Amino acid sequence: MAEAGDIIIGIDLGTTNSLVGYSDDSGPRLIPGPAADDDVILPSVVAFHEDGGVTVGHEARAHAVERPLTTIYSIKRLMGKGIADLKDDAARLPYRLAQPDDDTEQRDVAAVVVNDRCYTPPEISAMILRELKVRAERHFGRSVSRAVITVPAHFDDAQRQATRDAGQIAGLDVARIVNEPTVAALAYGLDRTEHATIAVYDLGGGTFDISILRLEEGVFEVLATNGDTHLGGDDFDHTLIDLYSREIREQFGIEIATPTIKQQLRTLSENIKKRLSDQDTARVEIAIGPDKVYRRTITREEFEKMIEPLVGRTILACSRAMKAAELIPEQINEVVLVGGSTRVPYVRQRVAEVFRCRPYTALDPEQVVAIGAAVQASILGGANRDVLLLDVTPLSLGIETLGGAMGKLMSANVRIPCQATETFTTFQDGQTAVKINVLQGERELARDCRSLGVFELQNIPPMPAGIPKIDVTFLIDQNGILNVSAREQRSGKTASVQIIPSHGLTREEVRHMQEEAIKYAREDMTAHHLIDVRAAVEFDLNKAEQMIERYGHLIDDAKRRSLTAAIADLRAFARQTDDPVALNERREVFNRSTTSLAERAMTATLQVDDTDEPESAAKQSSPQDASSPSTT
Amino acid sequence: MSCTESTVPVKCLKCQAELASPIVCTGCRTLYPPPQSADYFDLLGLQRNYVIDESQLTAAVRAISRKIHPDRFADQPPEMRKLATRLSAEVNQAMTVLKDPVQRAAYMLELAGGPSAAEVRDVPGDLLAEVMVLREQIDEAQSSQDAQVVEQMRSSIQARRAQALEQIASRADQLAAHSDEDKKEFRRLLNSLKYFDNLLEQVAADPLARASGADNG
Incomplete structure (x- = not known):
């Protein structure tokens, strides 16, 4: 067991669902929610209420149809993206997207607008992370501050940074950003000793990854990875939504545009998709107005035809990954399925075809990533010295050259950490700054690649053009995140590097958001605490009323009247106050005023019990024991 | 420390x-x-x-x-x-x-103090003429739309590349003892590999697209 303050939790921050786990001596385990019927899955849905409160999870999801504008789901698809990237999504999403006002021409960060306030995707994700953090803290009974957070292997630098920012905003020290298929392999191969080459096919709600790994003596080496960070089960749903929308337009001449109906269609499509995994047909009925009902039966075959292009894209990525790993299907021992969308039979069939083997499905595809994250947490904690992950970068890294080409510095599928050094100089006499546009992607032209941001080398000593020599080191760390440092050769001095992210937040912004979130969290805690104290007050008041009713005759009239008044007072105060501490103080005062009656009542009870049945005394006293510590 | x-x-x-x-x-x-x-x-x-x-x-x-x-x-x-x-x-x-055999050879040349790719950009004397002939042959093979001819082209270029790499391998270990001119020649051999790679790309990319396009049309 880790020492105090040393717990590292593992978090699967998914498009649809999120989970949290940890490892102890008996291995990795997942933490369920606080309610008795809660499971380990927390839907990645955030609901904003009119009073400013926020709920996350099952309850938030349950109200998605009623409150389409203020219920935010699939936020992961927006991480590290700009408005320009999200045109297709914006049309489908029932909630509103916008660009925060302070964005410059250089930067494009998408944000969600809720009740006239802009929230960036890392802020929304932080709300999900905080819920998981609290879940873990409840479980351990103490604070938790370090976490491993998983991301799709094909996430680019901006998406990884956004995830790390989300962790920071939620008050977590992100010990590691780790790739989902890689940790899934960890969960799969932990107890296996034989050498093996495996493929992990991970199709989640919004993202797709294929990774090929070599397992040898506890070392998990990623040989190659490929994928698409904008392809998942959500897109399967969209094909169904598009079908209904089109047919409703054709049959009834009605355009579906309202957020409520959009959200209804989404929920419906998700259910149809799930049903078609077990059944050959599924019936749809949508009431769109008085006497207007859209009816449709969808066959599995029809659905498979619709999703074929999407599944086809994943299969193509599998072939590319095998090629990059220089392997043929026969050399791959096992294919592990991860992600809820691999429950679709057609997906399994196509995967079996391309790898020429039956996929391994013994692990719960929705839990395996979180379990792997918990294992990775134990590796970082030093509890697991025999196991190690060696990962690769999913995308080539380069810089924009003079002609607008992509000058490659590091190739995709190179093992990380990795680094490259490039020397830059000036083009004008006395030039003191050089701008470098850093790119990620596999295309030849800079404009077809993704810009990570403009790195500006500053404070270059003024010299004739071409004389300064600045060595810039690009280092991709174990998290797959780029770090840039610069040194002027002549002086040996470290040059300062100012980063203007293209689709990300600056450090100051993240810090500001973290402070905001802490304030919110405190308000949340207050609200939560208030609910608890109010419940305790109500319990005590009911108990006092019952006592007066049964044993009121044991005290004099004046005392009885003052007690009744005190009950009314406290009840009124509980209703009007929003200060849990003050309310609790009043409650304690009130409870002291009822002790004499309670004692008399107890004596009376005992007297009755002596003659009656002795066991009931114990029964009587138990709710009293339970009542007092409930708010501490 | x-x-x-x-x-x-x-x-x-x-x-x-x-x-x-x-x-x-x-x-x-x-x-x-x-x-x-x-x-x-x-x-x-x-x-x-x-x-x-x-x-x-x-x-x-x-x-x-x-x-x-x-x-x-x-x-x-x-x-x-x-x-x-x-x-x-x-x-x-x-x-x-x-x-990587090519990067490894280039690195060993660097260790031996040999010229960089920027310093020596040319290739062994007769290579350019050879490449031109090969390029024409590829064009011919592709326009013939005969998959077998294209495949033969591919394997003969690959053999040529392997031959160049063989020469590189045989000289890599003694680079330090060689003259500057020999090191330059080693760099030229390394440069020649890129030409063969480009040729192989040309063979691999085009005919498939063209052939399948022809089938559909």
């Missing part, structure tokens, strides 16, 4: 165990900044030979990675974590270069 930058330490300064790799003591997990004199072969504890046993290389990298990967230093101060990240990047870079 005031380990001298110019020489490769032989023994660990902390536990006195012999160092198999100059950057890490596999006994007590002490990390050392890479000495300037250490080349990629030293880093991985391998003999400086052009012919490399790939399984030996990956095993060496695996063993070192176990000791120096930043995940092993998650509980250490930031400087230690940074050093682990930097060392891992160096080791991974060494692996990438040494694994």
Whole structure:
């Protein structure tokens, strides 16, 4: 067991669902929610209420149809993206997207607008992370501050940074950003000793990854990875939504545009998709107005035809990954399925075809990533010295050259950490700054690649053009995140590097958001605490009323009247106050005023019990024991 | 750690165990900044030979990675974590270069003080003429739309490339003892590989697209 303050939790921050786990001596385990019927899955849905409160999870999801504008789901698809990237999504999403006002021409960060306030995707994700953090803290009974957070292997630098920012905003020290298929392999191969080459096919709600790994003596080496960070089960749903929308337009001449109906269609499509995994047909009925009902039966075959292009894209990525790993299907021992969308039979069939083997499905595809994250947490904690992950970068890294080409510095599928050094100089006499546009992607032209941001080398000593020599080191760390440092050769001095992210937040912004979130969290805690104290007050008041009713005759009239008044007072105060501490103080005062009656009542009870049945005394006293510590 | 930058330490300064790799003591997990004199072969504890046993290389990298990967230093101060990240990047870079026969040859030329690709840009004398002929033959083969002819082209270019790489391999180990002119010629041989790669790309890319387009049309 880790020492105090040393717990590292593992978090699967998914498009649809999120989970949290940890490892102890008996291995990795997942933490369920606080309610008795809660499971380990927390839907990645955030609901904003009119009073400013926020709920996350099952309850938030349950109200998605009623409150389409203020219920935010699939936020992961927006991480590290700009408005320009999200045109297709914006049309489908029932909630509103916008660009925060302070964005410059250089930067494009998408944000969600809720009740006239802009929230960036890392802020929304932080709300999900905080819920998981609290879940873990409840479980351990103490604070938790370090976490491993998983991301799709094909996430680019901006998406990884956004995830790390989300962790920071939620008050977590992100010990590691780790790739989902890689940790899934960890969960799969932990107890296996034989050498093996495996493929992990991970199709989640919004993202797709294929990774090929070599397992040898506890070392998990990623040989190659490929994928698409904008392809998942959500897109399967969209094909169904598009079908209904089109047919409703054709049959009834009605355009579906309202957020409520959009959200209804989404929920419906998700259910149809799930049903078609077990059944050959599924019936749809949508009431769109008085006497207007859209009816449709969808066959599995029809659905498979619709999703074929999407599944086809994943299969193509599998072939590319095998090629990059220089392997043929026969050399791959096992294919592990991860992600809820691999429950679709057609997906399994196509995967079996391309790898020429039956996929391994013994692990719960929705839990395996979180379990792997918990294992990775134990590796970082030093509890697991025999196991190690060696990962690769999913995308080539380069810089924009003079002609607008992509000058490659590091190739995709190179093992990380990795680094490259490039020397830059000036083009004008006395030039003191050089701008470098850093790119990620596999295309030849800079404009077809993704810009990570403009790195500006500053404070270059003024010299004739071409004389300064600045060595810039690009280092991709174990998290797959780029770090840039610069040194002027002549002086040996470290040059300062100012980063203007293209689709990300600056450090100051993240810090500001973290402070905001802490304030919110405190308000949340207050609200939560208030609910608890109010419940305790109500319990005590009911108990006092019952006592007066049964044993009121044991005290004099004046005392009885003052007690009744005190009950009314406290009840009124509980209703009007929003200060849990003050309310609790009043409650304690009130409870002291009822002790004499309670004692008399107890004596009376005992007297009755002596003659009656002795066991009931114990029964009587138990709710009293339970009542007092409930708010501490 | 005031380990001298110019020489490769032989023994660990902390536990006195012999160092198999100059950057890490596999006994007590002490990390050392890479000495300037250490080349990629030293880093991985391998003999400086052009012919490399790939399984030996990956095993060496695996063993070192176990000791120096930043995940092993998650509980250490930031400087230690940074050093682990930097060392891992160096080791991974060494692996990438040494694994690839072409990059490995270029690296050995660099170690021998030979010219860089920017300094010597030309290719062996008769190569350009040869490439021109090959290009025409590819065009012909592709317009014939005969998959077999195209495949023959591909294998003959590949054989030519293998031949060039063979020449490179036979000279790589003695580069230091060779004259400057020989080193230039070695660079020219390396440059020639790119031409064969381009030709192979031309063979691989076009005919399939054209052939399938013709089938559909």
